[in-house]
Amino acid sequence: MIENILEFFKNLPSKKCTECGETIEEQHECYGNKCDKCLGLLDM
Numbered sequence: 001m002i003e004n005i006l007e008f009f010k011n012l013p014s015k016k017c018t019e020c021g022e023t024i025e026e027q028h029e030c031y032g033n034k035c036d037k038c039l040g041l042l043d044m
């Protein structure tokens with residue numbers, strides 16, 4: 001059963017940046033749908 005849960009999470013599609021389409025690592029959930037690069041650009 002535990003293996004099934006792991007498979008479930010492994011198969012989840014990763015988020016993609018709405019700006020450049022780059023895959024977002026799930027470390028900043030509150031950042032929404034933009035990658036670090038685009039977030040940095042928005043700050044400037």
Ligand SMILES: [Zn+2]
Nearest residue numbers: 017020035038
């Ligand atoms: Zn981006």
